Amino acid sequence: MxxxxxxxxxxxxxxxxxxxxxxxxxxxxxxxxxxxxxxxxxxxxxxxxxxxxxxxxxxxxxxxxxxxxxxxxxxxxxxxxxxxxxxxxxxxxxxxAEFAQSLISTARRLYADEDLELDLAGTVYALDSTTIRLCLSLFPWADYRETKAAVKIHTLLDLRGAIPAFMLVSDGLLHDVNILDLFSPERAAFYVMDRAYVDFERLFTINQAGAFFVTRAKKPLKFKSVSSQPVDKSTGLICDQQIRLTVYYSRKAYPKLLRRVRLKDPETGKTLIFLTNNFEITAQTVCDLYRSRWQVELFFKWIKQHLRINQFxxxxxxxxxxxxxxxxxxxxxxxxxxxxxxxxxxxxxxxxxxxxxxxxxxxxxxxxxxxxxxxxxxxxxxxxxxx
Structure with a gap:
């Protein structure tokens, strides 16, 4: 019974x-x-x-x-x-899709008090995408390359609880930077992104909305140093500068000052250059924020391993x-x-x-x-x- x-x-x-x-x-x-x-x-x-x-x-x-x-x-x-x-x-x-969005709202409320492990009061989002490769002959609508097909899952991950605040499923041709046009920046929130999202006009939109971004600089970045702050070089930090872009179109797109933090990673020995529009947090926090972006990579790895989204x-x-x-x-x-x-x-x-x-x-x-x-x-x- x-x-x-x-x-x-x-x-x-x-x-x-x-x-x-x-x-x-x-x-x-x-x-x-x-x-x-x-x-x-x-x-x-x-x-x-x-x-x-x-x-x-x-x-x-x-x-x-x-x-x-x-x-x-x-x-x-x-x-x-x-x-x-x-x-x-x-x-x-x-x-x-909309049903999942309603569940996202519920989950984010439940995890709003989760410890971020960063000395920040605002919300921190990590933005990235993952590509699921497909067979072109079976999925001809999923344009990616001449002989390949794929879909992309673009995700804005709330790091308090690893909850996706925004998701978009697209074909493989949609460039990552275009996602910045599809959501409204939240005031006082931090958006952590890799170099694929560096577009100074779009970054200036985030700045004008009262939000903050942390990203890696593309090479070469032409700029003029306006001022510099002392850093603790024992942590791997090399410099902490306020800069102004010097290339005409870049400066036109982002006319205000930027903050440039340079770090030599003690673990890998690589030199990393970060850009942000926040001048209040410490240089070490800027580095820690970018390091937290790895959470979205782990999220993608996890859902590919544990959800049925690799075989349709x-x-x-x-x-x-x-x-x-x-x-x-x-x-x-x-x-x-x-x-x-x-x-x-x-x-x-x-x-x-x-x-x-x-x-x-x-x-x-x-x-x-x-x-x-x-x-x-x-x-x-x-x-x-x-x-």
Missing amino acids: YAGKFVFSQLMDLAPWHTFRRLVSKYKGDFNARTFRCRDQFLCMAFAQLTYRRSLRDIEGCLLAQPSKLYHMGIRGRISRSNLADANESRDWRIY FGRSENAVKCQIWIAVATYLLVVIARKQFGIPLSLHSMLQILSITPFENIPLNQLLMDPGLAEEDACAAKQLKLL
Whole structure:
């Protein structure tokens, strides 16, 4: 006899389904859908993410092996490989993109008090992108190079909790710097970026919005030194200058002063040059801010290893975007569960447990609160803090 909710259902209950229904209505996602609705598609694809399914046939076989439990998981539609394929091809991917954005808002509120490990009061964002390479003959819409195809995931990561504050899925041709035009800078926030985002006109827009940026300078950078501050050279710092750009078009695009911090990395011996528009923080903090950008690289590495976004269940642009956004939404639900239930495990350990217990009736917080697991997990915690 059925008693209590399945682990999978408890996790899905954390989702704001009223928002999901509104988005389905907004984009007419269930128009002419008789036996397999958007919610069924989301639940099946989320199940595939949690349990590491490899194909639509794999999803179908695994779920149909437990027919008496599907109703209690929230799946009301008729599961078949063709229904899943048709849904991924035809249901508007924006439903799942905006649903993921609503989960992002929830997760960021929960992690707003996380320790940033930097002596800063404002929010710190790391901006970067990752490329997922595809076969050109199978994904001809995903332009990248003459003989290759790819999609890019552009992410603005809030470093308090490693929550993506902004995400965009594009083809491989969209240059990283264009992402700076797609979001409004938050006043007093720090935006940490690599050299691909150095465009002085766009950086000046961030400055005019009252926000700060930290990036690496491209070579060669032509400038005139206006003033210089003393630095502690024992830390690897070489100089801390206020500069003015001297090239006509660069100076026209960014007419104000910039701060230039030069560092010789003690570990690698490489000389790094950072640019920022903040003149109040210390030179060492500028270096630490740029070092924190590595969090977004770890985030990309983690989602590629633990979410199904390297192997796609459909070949159309809509199917690929549906799968990516549902994967992001599933990741966020696990992130939210971790905070709401006060679970001491890392996300990696949580996903390993969830992958083999979706049909169990045990309460979610009881399943994931084993002190022995938490102790073992703490020994292997030298990775991205949240993950």
